[in-house]
Amino acid sequence: MVGMADAGAPFRITGETGEWEVVVGLEVHAQITATASKLFSGAATAFGAEPNSQVSLVDAAMPGMLPVPNKECIRQAVRTGMALDAVINRSSRFDRKNYFYADLPSGYQISQLYHPIVGPGEVEILLDEKDENSGKQIGIERLHVEQDAGKLMHDQHPTMSYVDLNRSGVALMEIVSRPDMRSPAEAGAYLRKLRAILRYVGSCDGNMEEGSMRADVNVSVRKPGGELGTRTETKNVNSVRFVMAVVEHEAKRQVEVLEGGGAIAQETRLYDPDKNVTRSLRSKEDAHDYRYFPDPDLLPLELDEAFLDECRASLPELPDAKRKRFEGLGITPYNASVLTAEVETARWFDALLDAGAEPKQAANWVVAELFGALNRRGESITDTPVSPEEAAELLKLVADGTISGTIAKQVFEIMLETGEAPSKIVDERGLKQTSDTGAIDAEIDTILAANADKVAEYKAGKQALFGFFVGQVMKAMQGKANPGVVNDRLRAKLD
C-alpha cells in the first residue's frame, strides 16, 4: 500500500495490463448526537438502553401518528453545513423513501431526496500532515437529514427475529462526497477530517464504535485519467481503518475482474472485517424502487435569516482555521496539524495558551511529553489529571530557568501521579535549578580532579569529552544545576 506521506506519487494499482486509478466517494451517515431526542418524535436516544425503551408512538408508527421536525436537529444540520463551507438551502423538503422491512415501522424512511437542506460544499484534506501545501479539496455534494431505522435481533429466539425500535427515528445527517478521492489514504484522511469537523461543531460525537458515524464506500477503478468505471457501494463501514481496507480491497478486486475480462456489476456490497473481504449483498436488478415522494405530513422547511445568523454565530473556530492560527504562532505545521486533529486536544491546547504558555514550547511539550505520557497511561486528554493551567506553570518554570528540561520531566511525572501543582513539587522537593557559580565550581573541581586522565585527553584534542564532563556535573548535582552555567564554568576551567 502506498503511504500517506507519498503525496507526490499518485496511488496506483498495478495489474497485468498496467496501472489503474481508484475513484472513491463516501456517503457518511452521522447521527445528530448534539440533541438527545429523535428527528420527528422527541423520544430519547440513549445508546445501549434496554430494547424498545426509547420509542414513542410516532417511532412505532402507530395509526394516526404524525412526525414533527425537531428544530434542534435542523439547527445542527445547518451548522454542520456551514462548517463544510456549503450552500444552505433556505427551502428544503422531506421525502418518503418507501420499502418494507421489519425494522422500519412506518414502511417508509423520512429523508430528503429532491431538496436537501445543504447543497455543495467542500472539505480540505492534507495529503501530508507535515506539509500545509499538500492540501486537496474534496467536494461535498450535499448533506441531508433523515431518520434511522430500528434493529432486528436474530439471536433471541430459535425461529423468530425480535425488533428493537430504539434507533427508529434517530436523526442522521447523510453527507455525500463527490468521487474526489483517489486512494485509501485519501478516503481515510477525508473521513478523519469530516469526523473532526463534526466533533468541532458538536453536531455528532463521531463515535464510530457506537454507530454514531458510518460510511457507505463507493469505489470504482479506471485507467488513469480515463472514463469513470462502474462503481460498487459497500454499506455501513464503521471505522476509518475499515474504510481504507474496503477501498484497497475493492479496487484490487475490481482490477482483477476487469483484467480477467469481466465487468463490474453495479451492486451493493458488505464488508467482512474478520476476513477483510467484501461480499455482494444485492445487485442493481434487485434494488428497491423506493417510490420517493414528498412527505405530505410535513411542510417544506423554510429557514429565515435570523435562524441562519444564529447558526453561523454559534460555530466554533474550525480545524483549518485553528491550524492556520497555530502555525501563525510559530508552531510547526506537523504540530499544528496534530494539535488540531481532535477537538479535545485543540481545546486543551488553546487553554494552555490562554494560561500564558509560549506557543512553540507548549506545542513541542504537548506533542512529545503530554502525548507520550497519555499513551503510556492509556488515557485521553480529557481525563488527564494535569490541567492546562498547571501545565502552563510547568512550562513557565522551564522557560524562566527555575528548573531544567530534565527536571521538568520528573516534575511532570509527579504531577501525573499526585495531581500536585508544579511549583509546589519543585519547592517541596528542592528541584529548583541552581545557578550558584560557587556550588557549581566546587562540583566541577571535584569532577575534574577525579577524572584527570579524561581532562588530559580533552586537552589533547578529544573535544567530544566536554559532554561527558557536563553530564558528570549535572549528575552530581542531581540535575539541578543550570546547564548554561555549567557549560560556561567548565569552558572557563578547561579551555
Place this chain on the structure above:
Amino acid sequence: MSELTSKTIAELRDGFRSGEFSAREVAEAYNAAVAGAKLLNAYTVETPEDALAAAEVADKARGQGELPSLAGIPLGIKDLFATKGVATTAGSNILKGFRPPYESTVTANLRKAGAGMLGKLNMDEFAMGSSNETSAYGPVISPWRRKGSNVGLTPGGSSGGSAAAVSAHIAPGATGTDTGGSIRQPAAFAGICGIKPTYGRCSRWGIVAFASSLDQAGPMARSVRDCAMLLEAMAGFDPKDSTSLDLPVPKWEANLSSDLKGKRVGIPREYRIDSVPAEINALWDQGIEWLKDAGATPVEISLPHTKYALPTYYIIAPAEASSNLARYDGVRYGLREEGVKTLDDMYAATRAAGFGEEVKRRVMIGTYVLSAGFYDAYFTKAQRVRALIKQDFAKAFESCDVILTPTAPSAAFGIGETTDPLAMYLNDVFAVPASLAGLPAMSVPGGLDGQGLPLGLHLIGNELDEQIVLNAGLAIEERAGFTARPEKWW
C-alpha cells in the same frame, strides 16, 4: 323516537342549561336509540357508559359556573379517530381489535368541551369509498328509503355511519372525515349538514391516515348551527400536526348570519353536467334563488380545470395512501397471519387477508403512480394539476365570496347497485376539487327528489372563510325548510 333525540345540539344545549332536562336523560335517550337501531349497522362499537359518564360530569357541573360548550352532548365518533382504550379499526380487518393507548386531538378537544361518546361509527375501510360498502363490518343501511320501496340504500361514504346515525336520530351529531367528499356526499345522501373546514383547521393527530394532504375532520349534524358549534370545539392548532394551522378558532356560531347582502355567489359553469339528473340541476337553480333572496348576487364563474380534478385526486390520494398504509404489516399491532416462513410472506399474507378489495386497488394504483418511470407522468403531473385547480379557485374568489354547486351527482343509490369502481368514484365529482384546493366546503339539505330521497347543496368558501360557508348554508337552511325525516323501519 323520543322527543330528546329529535332535538338539535343547540336545542339540547339550551334545554339542558335551562334545566328542562338533565344530561343523563339525553344520554339515556340516545343510548336507547342506538341500542334499538342495530339494523342500520351504523355503529361498530357502542359505548353507552362513556356517554353516561360525560353526562354525569355535565349534570354535576350544571349551576356551578360556566359550562363547556358541549356539556352533556353525546356524539358518535367515526371509527377513523383513535379513541383511547376503545377499538379503533378504520373499518378494516387489518386493525380488528386494535385499542389505541391514545386519543385523537379532535376527539380529545370534543371531550374537553364536555361531549360524551355514544360509540364508534361504521365507515368505508380506511375511508376509501362512497357508499360504506367497503367496510369490514358490512355496509351501513341508510335510514332513508325510496318511496314505496324497501330496497336498502347506502348512506354514502366514507362517513356513512356518521350520516346514517345523525339522520336516524341515533346521534345528535357525529365526527366525519373528508378526503374527497367523505363528509359532504353522505351528508347529502342522508339529508343532514356536514362541513369540511379549511385544510389544517382540525388536527390530523390520532386520525388514521388515508391521504395526508387531503384528510380533514369535520362535523356532521342536523343543522348549520350545530355544525358551527361542533367545528368550533373540534378545530384548533395542534403542535403535534405540522400541517395544523396556527390560528385562533373563529367564533363561527356567534357570527352566524343568513344575511348575505353584498355577497356574491359564484356559479361555476363547469359544474353544469348533462348527465346529472335534471332534479339536481333544478335544485341548484333553486339554491341560487334562495341565496338571492338572502341578499346575495349570483355571478357566473369558471373553474377551467374541474374536469381534471377527479383523475388528479385518484392519483394523489392513492399515492399517499399506498405509503400511509404500509405500516399495517402485521409486525406491531392489528392482524398478523401466522404459519408463514419468511417476513415477506408474512407481509403478503397479512395484507392480503387484512385489506379489502377497494383498499388493495388503491394501494396498487398508488404504488404504480409512484414507481420509477411513472412518477413524473402521474404523480408530478397530478401535483401540477392540483396547483392549477387551486389557482382556479383563487382566481374565482376574486369575483365571488362563496361558490354554490350540487353536492353529489345523484341521490342515494341502492346497496350493491354500483359495482364499477369508476362509476363509484364519480360520486365525488363535485366534492373533490375543493378537497384538492384545501378549501372549506359544506353540504346542506336542499330538498327531496322525486323518489323522496334527500339532495344536498354544496357551498365552497375561500381559504379560512368557513364563516361565509356556514352563513350561506344557514340562508339555504332557512329557506329550504327541510324537515323531512326518514320513516322508522328499523
